[in-house]
Amino acid sequence: MKLQKLLFILFLSVLTTSAVAQTESQLRRKKEAIQREIEQLQKNLNKTANGKKLTIQQINTINAQIRLRQDKIGTINSEIKNLDNQISQNTNTVHTLQGQLGDLKKEYAGMIRFAQRNRNSYDKMMFIFASKDFNQAYKRIKYLQQFSQYRKKQAGYIESTKQDLDGKIKVLDKTLREKSDLLKEQEKERERLSKDKSKQAVELNKLSKDEKQFRQDISSRKKQQAQIDRAISAAIQRAIEEARRKAAEEARRKAAEEARIAAAKAKAENKPAPATPPTPTAKAKSTSELLTATPETARLSAGFENNRGRLPWPVATGTITERFGLHKLDQASYTNDGVDITTTDGAAVRAVFAGKVAAVQVMMGRTVVLINHGEYFTVYQNLKSVSVSVGNSVDTKQTIGVVANTGDDAVLKFQIRRGQAALNPEAWISK
Structure with a gap:
């Protein structure tokens, strides 16, 4: 014992x-x-x-x-x-x-x-x-x-x-x-x-x-970011409208097919052809329904959501130097709809999940890339060069460009959106 x-x-x-x-x-x-x-x-x-x-x-x-x-x-x-x-x-x-x-x-x-x-x-x-x-x-x-x-x-x-x-x-x-x-x-x-x-x-x-100078810097930054955010919102809205157009076309195609089948059946039974139905009006759908209307986009959305907290970082190495939300410096304030990640010079920027490039825009000498993941979008801002174009499909961790230097540092501004709503990226990328 x-x-x-x-x-x-x-x-x-x-x-x-x-x-x-x-x-x-x-x-x-x-x-x-x-x-x-x-x-x-x-x-x-x-x-x-x-x-x-x-x-x-x-x-x-x-x-x-x-x-x-x-x-x-x-x-x-x-x-x-x-x-x-x-x-x-x-x-x-x-x-x-x-x-x-x-x-x-x-x-x-x-x-x-x-x-x-x-x-x-x-x-x-x-x-x-x-x-x-x-x-x-x-x-x-x-x-x-x-x-x-x-x-x-x-x-x-x-x-x-x-x-x-x-x-x-x-x-x-x-x-x-x-x-x-x-x-x-x-x-x-x-x-x-x-x-x-x-x-x-x-x-x-x-x-x-230097309060006056900082107020001017913040004011300038807010104007620039507002312009970029409007462009991002417009690109997302275009993606939503494109999904709405496809949904309406699919509804019309189904209605035409049903009408053709009905006419063929009436002819076979020697009955008068049915009246041509009016062009169907697509049922009002939410943004979420529109962006996940196809099996492919539904899978992308589900996969993105299931990886909450486990998505890879958009750069291999880096530190979040500005967080999501409202920031105050002395008496001035501004809002960041994403996070700023300070990384190394010449760092490659990577897609955090598989998806399709929805927009590539050059603004104020810097490029913004928007990738659609079904209902979700990721935004990669402040790139000096890109290696993708609109319509390209990308895989997780695929390089999409190179980060640009802002002043003395290489800083990537990264956002995650669900439709038009900005989400805190720190809740989605791996710790």
Whole structure:
């Protein structure tokens, strides 16, 4: 029973260690990915000369850097919490193994003392020959053999338990060192976060001094974006009207086919031909019904929706430096119908899902690509070159162009829309 209990404890320990190792690996990968994003943002900031005019993009980059630094600290906290759990579990296992080892040693010592005391009292051969019959003699031989084997097994159990105990103590020491390293790393990240916040305060102070200039910049940005958003809405409306036209044509085709069948039936029955029915009026359909009217578009919509939270990023590497929704800078404000993703110079822009290119438009020297996914649309704004044209079918992760530089950074403006309604892309792309 003691041996079974010991093996059960060791089995649970192995399972727990495996699960913790997997979680640690995931957290480590997440932390490394965050660090890569922070370093890329820092490179972008370093490219800006000290005396250069402050831009909205710079402020967004600093804010994103702070957010990432906070995420990294949170990830380190999760690592420390996992290590604390692992330390607690390993400590309990060590105590259990120590207790089991003590019990095994006591039991083994008792067996040795028993054998020593009875060494001269019982001669093995006399013990066997004193049996009443052959059956009893056989049982006594088996007893002596089993007693000897059990002593050897007990010695093996003691050695095995001691090795497991030594191994767990080494793991515990290693975990404690890892926790110490993580605490040091956490402290460094807190210092860096403090510096980033100080930098943010300095830049926001500059913004207050240049309030008039920033108001003009934001006003100009809002006008440009409004013009682009109108073009996007018009392109989406054209796609809706095209779907409506096709639905009306299909209704007319069905009505004509029904009329032809009715006329043929009347002729076969020598009856007068039925009156020509009036041109059917298509039943009013919602935008959703129009955009998912065919099996192909219905499948695209369903596939897009089923991948909510798992869509690939429109660039291979990047950081969201401006989020969806309303933004305020000092007294000025503006709305972003998507997200701004800062990436590397010359980064390829990829379709996040299979679909058909609905529009390719050049506005203010930058290209906008609109891809239709049934009821959904994705918008890729601020491209310097494109490799697709209207009507092309694209696959998931297919390159559609190259991102352009905005000021000092390569920034892709990315939107997701359901019909005309703008959705938050962060809820749709993978974390």
